[in-house]
Amino acid sequence: MCRYIFDLLNHLNFEEDAIRFFETAYKKICGSIKSSQIFDSCIHQYEKTETAVYDIVYKNAIKIESLAGVDRFTVMMLFMLCFSRHLKVIYTRRGYSEKMYFDVLGDLACKNTECYTIKGVYGSFVSQWEFKIFNLELFAFGRLQFEPRRLEKEYKISTGILPAQSSVLSIHIPSSGRLETELCIDSVKCAQDFFGKSSVFYCHSWLLYPDNRKIITPPSNILKFMDLFEIVAAEESTDDLWRIFGTEDLSDFAALPENNSLRRDYKRWLLSGNKVGIATGFITDRRLKDE
Numbered sequence: 001m002c003r004y005i006f007d008l009l010n011h012l013n014f015e016e017d018a019i020r021f022f023e024t025a026y027k028k029i030c031g032s033i034k035s036s037q038i039f040d041s042c043i044h045q046y047e048k049t050e051t052a053v054y055d056i057v058y059k060n061a062i063k064i065e066s067l068a069g070v071d072r073f074t075v076m077m078l079f080m081l082c083f084s085r086h087l088k089v090i091y092t093r094r095g096y097s098e099k100m101y102f103d104v105l106g107d108l109a110c111k112n113t114e115c116y117t118i119k120g121v122y123g124s125f126v127s128q129w130e131f132k133i134f135n136l137e138l139f140a141f142g143r144l145q146f147e148p149r150r151l152e153k154e155y156k157i158s159t160g161i162l163p164a165q166s167s168v169l170s171i172h173i174p175s176s177g178r179l180e181t182e183l184c185i186d187s188v189k190c191a192q193d194f195f196g197k198s199s200v201f202y203c204h205s206w207l208l209y210p211d212n213r214k215i216i217t218p219p220s221n222i223l224k225f226m227d228l229f230e231i232v233a234a235e236e237s238t239d240d241l242w243r244i245f246g247t248e249d250l251s252d253f254a255a256l257p258e259n260n261s262l263r264r265d266y267k268r269w270l271l272s273g274n275k276v277g278i279a280t281g282f283i284t285d286r287r288l289k290d291e
Contacts (some may be wrong), residue, residue, distance in 0.1 A: 002026055005081050011102070012109045018122045025070045026078055035067040042079060047086045052134040054127070073115055073123030080108060080127065083134045090136070103140035104133050110174045117246045138172070141190035143183040145172040148195070151202070157230050157282050168202040169195060171283075175243065179207075179221040184228065188283060201283035203229060206240040208279035215269045215276075217261060229281030236277040241266075 005026060009019045030036045038060050046052050061075040070078075084105055091101045111124045119125050132138035138147050147170040155162045162168075169191060173179065192199055207222055208231050216222055242248050244266050245256045253270045257263055270276065 001082060001085075002030075004085060005078070008081055008084060008105075012105060014109050014112060018112060018116070021122045022074070022078060022081070025074045028068045028070050029064055029075070029078070032068045035064045035070075038063055038067075039075075039079070043082045046083050046134065050086070050090060052083060052131045054131045057131075058127070071121045071123060073119060073121055073125050073127075075123070076127040077108065077112060077115075077123040080124070080130055080134065084108075087134055100139065100141065103142060104138065104145070106140065106176060107133065107145065107174050110176050114175060118242060118248060139191075139194070140174075141194065142187040143173075143176070143180070144187035144191075145174060146170070146187075146191045146195070146201075147172060149202075155232050155280070155282070157232055157284065159284050162200065162282075166200065168200045168282075171201055171203040171205075173203075173205065173207060179225050181221065181224045181228070184225060188228075202280070203283075204278060204280045206237075206243065206276070206278045208234075208281045209277045210234050210279060211269075211274070211276070215274075216265050222262075226281075228283055230284060231279050231281040234277055234279035236275045238276060240278060241276065 002023065006019065006023060009022060014022075029039050042057050042060050045056075057079055058072070058076065061072040061079065064070060064075045065072045087105075088101055091098075107130060108124070111126060111130060112122055115121060115123045115125050124130060130138075132147065138145055140146070149168060149170050151162060151164055151166045151168055154164050171188075188201060191201070208226055208229055210231060212222060212226060238250060241250055245263060247256070250256075253267065256267050256270070258267050266276070
């Protein structure tokens with residue numbers, strides 16, 4: 001398994017320091033008979049049931065942390081890296097492409113970088129979200145991810161009413177680089193090919209917040225991304241500021257980093273006493289045709 005983990009980390013373009021860190025962490029787990037047994041039992045359970053039960057796995061990660069001295073966030077990433085071997089079996093059985101498989105696993109590298117930035121350790125502090133990958137609840141096509149789900153409430157858009165419980169594809173945007181419009185459109189069209197041309201695309205994100213047009217200095221890929229959506233609702237929230245600034249400490253806006261244009265724009269806005277938030281939008285087929 002150690003060789004499999006090493007090869008996968010390289011394929012997913014994890015940083016060299018992270019690769020060495022995970023190799024060492026895995027060897028520590030294997031060095032304790034009890035922690036190794038717990039770890040292997042979770043892998044075998046996923047292979048047997050093809051269901052990743054977060055609460056059970058996380059409790060075992062805490063046990064392994066105590067036994068082997070490996071941080072629980074690191075253990076959770078190692079679990080997911082090992083789960084991926086059987087995920088490939090599932091994808092192959094269903095006829096899903098290898099590209100689709102590696103597209104969705106690419107999120108592990110993103111979450112690892114975020115974990116190191118925010119928590120100071122390689123791993124994942126949002127593994128409950130990533131378990132959707134291994135339970136076939138989250139898919140990726142190129143730049144974007146798609147989660148089949150149902151609307152919690154009714155929305156009115158230009159093409160009609162979307163009742164509560166309507167089936168939609170929720171778009172998620174990994175922190176994997178530039179948000180180029182052409183790549184996003186390609187992703188949506190691939191999702192249409194996979195899920196059906198009549199799919200309704202929904203997004204709930206800080207990237208759609210209407211005041212971004214006041215905050216962000218154009219030209220901006222974020223502003224172009226917003227243009228793909230019919231934005232129908234917005235609310236104030238600071239929950240996603242960590243994504244912009246790479247820190248959970250929002251106690252002093254003046255101390256926030258400003259080493260790129262987005263951070264400078266947002267910091268200036270916050271220091272002026274303005275609010276930030278998140279918004280909900282839909283991509284209609286008409287908007288795709290206009291692009």
